Amino acid sequence: MAVSDPERLTLVLRYADVGIATYASLRIVGQPSRTVAWVIEEPILLTAIEELANALPEPHGTESRRDAIERALTQGPWATTETELTLAYILGVLLIGSPGWQLLAECTGSPRAVLFVSPSARLARVPWGLLAVPKSGPSKEELVRARQDAITASGRQAARIPWQLTDIDEHTDGHRLMELVDVLMAVPPNIVHTPRAAAGWDSRKEGPPLLVLDPRVPGQRPDSALGRCSEDPRHKHNWRSTSPS
Amino acid sequence: MRLIGSTPGGRRASLTRLPHRGFWTYDAAVSISDELARARQLTYAADETSARDLLLSLIPQIGQEDRDDLMLEVLAQLGEIYLARGANDGVQESIQRIDDCLAIYTEVAADANAPMICRYSRRAQFLRTGLAAAQGDHDGAAAALEKLNDATSDGDFADLADEHTYLRTLAQVLCATALCDDDLHTRSLPLWGQVLNAVDQSRDGGEFTDHLLVTAATAYGRFCVETGRLSEAEPWLRRAGARAQQRGWELATARTQLERAAACWSVGDHVSTEQLISQAYPVIERHARVHDLARCWLYLGFTRMASGALEAADECWERAEQHWRDLGKPLHLHRILLQRSWISIFWSRFGDAVELIAQARELLDSSPRSSWLQYAQLDNHLGTVWRADALADLGFDSSGDPDETLEETEARQAEGLGILRGEVGTPEYWRGLTKLEQAAELKIPAALAVDSVRYSIADADARSRWATRISAPILAGAFAVAWEWENTELISELVEYHSARGTFNAEPQRSPVGEWASTATAPVLIDTEEALSAAGPPPQGAGSLTRLGPLPPLQMQPDAAPIMSHYRALALQRYGRDVTAAEPAWSTWP
Numbered sequence: 001m002a003v004s005d006p007e008r009l010t011l012v013l014r015y016a017d018v019g020i021a022t023y024a025s026l027r028i029v030g031q032p033s034r035t036v037a038w039v040i041e042e043p044i045l046l047t048a049i050e051e052l053a054n055a056l057p058e059p060h061g062t063e064s065r066r067d068a069i070e071r072a073l074t075q076g077p078w079a080t081t082e083t084e085l086t087l088a089y090i091l092g093v094l095l096i097g098s099p100g101w102q103l104l105a106e107c108t109g110s111p112r113a114v115l116f117v118s119p120s121a122r123l124a125r126v127p128w129g130l131l132a133v134p135k136s137g138p139s140k141e142e143l144v145r146a147r148q149d150a151i152t153a154s155g156r157q158a159a160r161i162p163w164q165l166t167d168i169d170e171h172t173d174g175h176r177l178m179e180l181v182d183v184l185m186a187v188p189p190n191i192v193h194t195p196r197a198a199a200g201w202d203s204r205k206e207g208p209p210l211l212v213l214d215p216r217v218p219g220q221r222p223d224s225a226l227g228r229c230s231e232d233p234r235h236k237h238n239w240r241s242t243s244p245s
Numbered sequence: 246m247r248l249i250g251s252t253p254g255g256r257r258a259s260l261t262r263l264p265h266r267g268f269w270t271y272d273a274a275v276s277i278s279d280e281l282a283r284a285r286q287l288t289y290a291a292d293e294t295s296a297r298d299l300l301l302s303l304i305p306q307i308g309q310e311d312r313d314d315l316m317l318e319v320l321a322q323l324g325e326i327y328l329a330r331g332a333n334d335g336v337q338e339s340i341q342r343i344d345d346c347l348a349i350y351t352e353v354a355a356d357a358n359a360p361m362i363c364r365y366s367r368r369a370q371f372l373r374t375g376l377a378a379a380q381g382d383h384d385g386a387a388a389a390l391e392k393l394n395d396a397t398s399d400g401d402f403a404d405l406a407d408e409h410t411y412l413r414t415l416a417q418v419l420c421a422t423a424l425c426d427d428d429l430h431t432r433s434l435p436l437w438g439q440v441l442n443a444v445d446q447s448r449d450g451g452e453f454t455d456h457l458l459v460t461a462a463t464a465y466g467r468f469c470v471e472t473g474r475l476s477e478a479e480p481w482l483r484r485a486g487a488r489a490q491q492r493g494w495e496l497a498t499a500r501t502q503l504e505r506a507a508a509c510w511s512v513g514d515h516v517s518t519e520q521l522i523s524q525a526y527p528v529i530e531r532h533a534r535v536h537d538l539a540r541c542w543l544y545l546g547f548t549r550m551a552s553g554a555l556e557a558a559d560e561c562w563e564r565a566e567q568h569w570r571d572l573g574k575p576l577h578l579h580r581i582l583l584q585r586s587w588i589s590i591f592w593s594r595f596g597d598a599v600e601l602i603a604q605a606r607e608l609l610d611s612s613p614r615s616s617w618l619q620y621a622q623l624d625n626h627l628g629t630v631w632r633a634d635a636l637a638d639l640g641f642d643s644s645g646d647p648d649e650t651l652e653e654t655e656a657r658q659a660e661g662l663g664i665l666r667g668e669v670g671t672p673e674y675w676r677g678l679t680k681l682e683q684a685a686e687l688k689i690p691a692a693l694a695v696d697s698v699r700y701s702i703a704d705a706d707a708r709s710r711w712a713t714r715i716s717a718p719i720l721a722g723a724f725a726v727a728w729e730w731e732n733t734e735l736i737s738e739l740v741e742y743h744s745a746r747g748t749f750n751a752e753p754q755r756s757p758v759g760e761w762a763s764t765a766t767a768p769v770l771i772d773t774e775e776a777l778s779a780a781g782p783p784p785q786g787a788g789s790l791t792r793l794g795p796l797p798p799l800q801m802q803p804d805a806a807p808i809m810s811h812y813r814a815l816a817l818q819r820y821g822r823d824v825t826a827a828e829p830a831w832s833t834w835p
Binding site for chain 1: 662663664717718720721724725728733734736737739740741743744745746792796797799801802803805831832833834835
């Protein structure tokens with residue numbers, strides 16, 4: 001991976017969910033003084049999760065699987081490009097604080113920076129690369145008020161945020177996080193550092209085979225560059241290098 | 246089950262004279278036996294005063310009839326009454342008199358009176374076990390219980406087998422409850438296992454069986470609530486409550502209500518808590534059970550606090566404190582002092598809060614059964630005072646004013662948005678930041694200590710209970726302090742530490758009740774014996790993606806020192822928790 005390019009900035013965005021709040025830190029490896037942090041109060045986090053849940057084809061409550069898929073495809077935020085952008089904007093505002101966007105903006109350039117994201121469990125389904133860069137959003141006061149109203153005697157609800165979304169283009173130019181930096185998921189340190197038992201092919205060759213379905217991509221010739229899923233040039237080397245000799 | 250019936254052995258032997266068969270009348274003996282049975286019923290109905298008076302009134306008649314077996318029954322019953330009421334001297338005296346009497350029989354006519362000697366030796370042994378447990382002498386209680394368990398030591402009489410089972414099980418309940426009173430829940434686990442077995446096997450639905458069921462189920466229900474096993478607590482408490490109500494045992498019924506209230510509180514159901522306590526309180530007060538009374542006031546204070554009524558909550562907790570002072574149990578007293586300090590915190594009377602916490606610390610120091618966890622929680626709480634003090638300096642809109650009334654503080658809290666209105670760069674601002682640094686110094690080591698224990702627990706359910714009830718609120722407080730301190734480097738390190746284990750399960754992150762609402766409720770110390778005793782090499786579950794055990798040093802940047810070494814060292818120094826695994830440092834950059 002080209003991450004080892006010494007010229008290339010490596011950013012790490014991590015979220016820590018401690019219940020009543022989720023804390024985020026965004027740092028550049030090797031430049032600790034530029035680290036930024038922000039906090040997402042639980043009602044705000046719940047709002048983000050709720051917005052995303054509307055878009056996903058996962059059944060809500062008594063909804064059937066079929067209805068869930070239909071909702072996601074025809075009514076949910078991902079049904080039209082405009083509502084998709086709106087959701088991407090909302091998630092961008094709620095999940096990445098303005099110091100975060102600021103630092104990301106400072107890191108655009110050549111070679112492209114790479115951003116590793118390690119979300120919390122509750123944020124695991126967020127499509128990070130798609131988040132839209134916001135130009136403006138609700139005021140701090142509006143967010144505080146919305147948060148306060150969402151903390152009730154019966155628990156914490158999703159905050160009702162007074163969005164002004166009639167013209168989404170006023171609030172975002174439509175640039176996505178993946179346009180600023182290469183977005184990758186971070187492998188947690190405990191996995192990275194898990195001791196691995198070395199095992200040679202001889203000891204494994206009697207094991208059950210793993211079969212990989214590799215259908216032809218419709219409309220592509222099988223021998224063309226994109227002819228098969230596994231023949232994506234970006235993946236070619238990975239496949240070959242991990243297959244047993 | 247038969248506890249009182251015909252005289253065991255059927256023969257008599259006087260302590261002072263040779264036997265005079267026919268000296269007593271059949272009718273008199275039967276009526277005394279009936280009265281003894283009535284006394285037993287009164288005891289079960291928790292009317293101990295009437296039971297005691299009745300028993301004492303029988304003594305002259307029994308003396309006239311020269312029936313030592315009946316006298317032994319009176320002494321044994323009196324001992325049980327004193328035990329139930331916490332009158333330890335009375336228990337001691339009952340044991341002594343039973344022993345004296347049995348000693349003479351053993352000497353002069355052991356064979357002829359073997360069943361009676363066996364029966365009342367066991368009753369005395371039961372009292373000895375209960376007394377040791379009540380005095381917090383858990384080792385003594387365990388030894389006494391073992392002796393009681395030995396069915397054959399005093400002889401093996403088939404008609405005493407049921408009574409033996411009853412005594413043994415009741416003694417196990419007493420020992421287990423006493424352990425839980427001292428936060429030794431883990432040690433009580435095997436006892437609860439035995440108790441549940443015995444309750445499951447009990448056969449007939451007589452009064453003794455019912456009494457055993459109600460007592461054991463209520464006590465076990467309480468254990469479950471305190472250790473966060475709410476779904477298991479519920480059926481036991483309902484069963485105990487139904488049986489007690491059927492029998493008309495009002496105190497036993499009220500006690501199940503109190504435990505159910507505690508369960509409701511721990512899931513944030515304020516309405517049911519209030520309702521159940523209101524039902525239980527008058528009965529518990531009538532029967533003057535001091536510890537349970539104090540617990541009623543504790544929960545009444547909670548529900549008042551939850552509705553913002555600070556003054557009413559303070560009054561409730563003051564009464565709870567008074568009751569626990571009367572009992573003289575340092576662990577309970579230390580908790581209620583910590584709880585009361587919340588009022589001072591909300592009122593911005595930080596000096597008072599610190600004073601209460603200092604008293605609580607002295608009580609912990611004086612208790613032989615304090616644990617590192619209680620000190621970690623206490624330090625965390627002291628950190629909360631520093632934090633609240635700092636926030637007041639920073640213009641926190643919900644901070645109270647020490648010169649206003651509690652009523653005014655209540656109103657201010659109701660209106661507060663939870664934001665800081667102070668100006669940056671003022672002397673107050675800098676003072677506030679210094680106090681936050683102090684708060685971090687207290688809260689972060691405590692958070693690291695409890696969090697590392699959480700990850701030493703191999704059982705996922707137990708780990709989740711520990712997280713919800715102990716480590717999550719403390720960890721959240723540590724993050725909050727770092728955030729308010731505006732210490733980006735520290736937040737970044739805390740986030741790094743928190744995500745170093747990866748995130749595969751959405752474990753419950755926080756208790757459904759606020760931080761103030763759990764200070765005085767007993768913490769969970771269960772399934773964690775190993776976790777608490779040592780932070781050894783990490784137990785690595787096969788195939789599990791969850792890293793258990795403490796984390797090794799974490800290095801965030803190339804050539805940087807490991808993060809949070811200062812706080813990790815403090816955790817070791819203060820609580821003896823080695824929160825850093827002795828392994829090569831992990832680099833945490835990609």
